[in-house]
Amino acid sequence: MNIAVPTPPALDMLVQSDRARTTLYTDRALFEEEMVKVFENTWVWVAHASELAKPGDFKTAHVGLQPVIVVRDRKNAVHVHVNRCRHRAATVCEVAQGKTSSFVCPYHGWAYALDGSLRGVPFEAGYDGQLDKTQFSLRSLRVEEYNGLIFATFKDDIEPLVDFLGGAKKWIDLFIKQGAGFPLVSLGEHKFRFPGNWKIQLENTTDAYHFPLVHKSFLSAADRETEDSWDIMNKGGFVEDLGNGHSVMVMMPELVDLEENLDAPIPEKFEALAAELRADYPEEQVRRIVRAVGGCGFNLNLFPNLGCSAAFFRVLQPVSVDETEIRHVALGMAGGPAAANRARLRIHEFFQGPMGFGTPDDAEIWDRVQHGAQGGRDLWVMLHRGLSHEESLPEGGRRSDVSAETGMRAAYAQWKRLMGA
Template sequence: MSAPENGLIAKTRSVEELIQSDRVDVSLYYDPELYEVELEKIFYRTWVWVGHESEIRNAGDFRTTSIARRPVIVVRDKKGGINVLENRCRHRGATVCEKHKGNATGFTCPYHSWSYALDGKLRALPYPDGYEDILDKSELPLNSLKVGTYAGMIFASFNPDVEPLEDFLGGAKHWMDLFMKQGAGYPIKVQGEHKFKFGGNWKIQLENTTDGYHFPIVHKSFMSSVDEETEEMLSFMHDEKAVTHALGNGHSVMVMVPEHVDLDHDDGTEQLQERFAHVTEELSKTMEPAQVRRIVRSLHGAGFNLNLFPNVAMSMSFFRVLNPLSVTETEIRHVALGMDGGPEIANRERMRVHEHFQGPFGFGTTDDAEAWERVQRGSYGGPQLPILVNRGLNREVVAENGDKVSHATDEGGMREAYAMWKRMMSQ
């Protein structure tokens, strides 16, 4: 569908009416016309995260994913370049790859066998005698998206005129660099992932990542399952150093463990957790004490959640990726991270930490998903009941670098995301 003009959205409501400084209209969760405009003006116009470089190390390595409805292939070509190709044959539109990941020399449509190279060029088609003088193969490559990378993160955009990726990331780049320090000197790699769906609008999950207010309530069962040291580490409700930064362009970061924001900084006073004693003992056989501390202190990941608008969170020790399937259904990928080339015992422990909270049978995934679905069900209560995002407005300050800063339990991250939503939907 074509987008309404002059900032007018569904049923002639303006963006100004839908998004205010302290609240948003509840129709953002369920209006199908509004959802269609979101796809066109946000997901198909800006930078969207599609993968991590560790997933496509070698020539021919690929993974498939989707940007909203549009399926894409993320692939490394023979020259080492990264391509993001629309997974749609130029002949009759069939997908040319259905595997989740693998290695290939090219992609061939199963319908009429049109064959494409790793850079998307049309290589061959069967029975070409019906195409003399009416088809030029060079004019029919797979649609290629604009690609950008930063800190190993791969982003793509359908918009050829999209702003430079580094400009879009802006103040988030500093936090992305800090996040990658959890590799303890090793590059970060993807260890595995799982996917699930929840019955709710994508923005409900977008709000969640830098919402510290819900953590001790929704994740009470998780907190009761961990050791005393982990519980103390994650008890940030009354820590004045636990803050949220609105970073611009819809991005935000919530600091939960201030002493782990920069994992390169270690004053030596932090006692290593007893639960990781077996890791410390094993690593100490072959590593210097400083490197052992560096790795063990990193097993929980970074001390913050970073939200990158519109679809990926770099959340302590994992990536959380959202993809809207419909106005009321969203797919979530939880991607576990490890140290590329790091000690196996530490990577196994990182996986156990991931499974405990965000794994398929972990505490965090199930509790969050139930809360999200309850928000969706409650949203049908009526337009006179807006969604409030006003917590912390009375104590929000502007830092020297321009970040809006408030406590980790405040809703500054949500306000930042909706400010970007409002800006993009008004264009």
């Protein structure tokens, strides 16, 4: 639930209900402030459970600008530690992902267990018995998980994760259904950087307005069946404010719940896949798998850094006021048919892959926004599309048509609350 709190007058000059100042993209001091007030004071997504499947599995990530290690210990508990030795501040892990029994600082050899506790110090006698190792564990964040999504926060007294997710929970549950009865698993990722502010990308995930324009090359290259399915401006979709900065954009209402309409005709482009699957699976399961291969018909934005988009995770990582790193995590069916996972990867490559049609076009536009923001810094970025016919929902959210900027208004309202807290 969104709770109204008084905001400093200066914030009202930056963000209003239907617009934001261009300086939100360009002001370095503001960027440094939001890295603390936003990213260190809310729940931030750090991993999917499949990336830490077994004890000892770890990955490195960031919470705002702070480097962290996400690791599963021998008791199966997940920890998130600041990636900084307590002695002289060197990182204790520089590997993106792997398996280990401990973390050892390469500078002076201080060794830490998976739970972050300090276990060993070389030549400890030099401290003359004055080193209390219990006081020098790695700094650990609070960690909670919802349906395989792992979040961490520096804020000890924050609301529980389930309350923070609020109205987004049902959409997470729907998104996870693309496992088609198999656990959802990361199939790998690719990452890139663009010369622009992180909020430019945050706006993009639930922005359908740009799709038929920016992604015209994708629509032109796709087969007619795919082109028709992506006619999202004419399918009766919507954008909904889910509270706490989260939003969902429903592009294809017929693909919201992937466990419905299993008796519908199999799309022509998936007939060969269905025929291959029938050698190993009964017809009902074949239909369930095929229906899930292309992902769900919506994009879910989880403030501040995760997009659950059709069939992949899009993770945004601020680097500086004018640079952002994007990770695209391809998703598949753990233990599912290899043919279905191959099909998912080919679809991912066609649009989101580094040589695909979608990612280069998006990155070019984000670059242009940052470049254009250097001019007319006193001008507003307008976020009022769809506002005139936006409706209030019984559960407290707001909804408008699929091309509305409802998602952006939701994100900036949460940004303003956190920056003014």
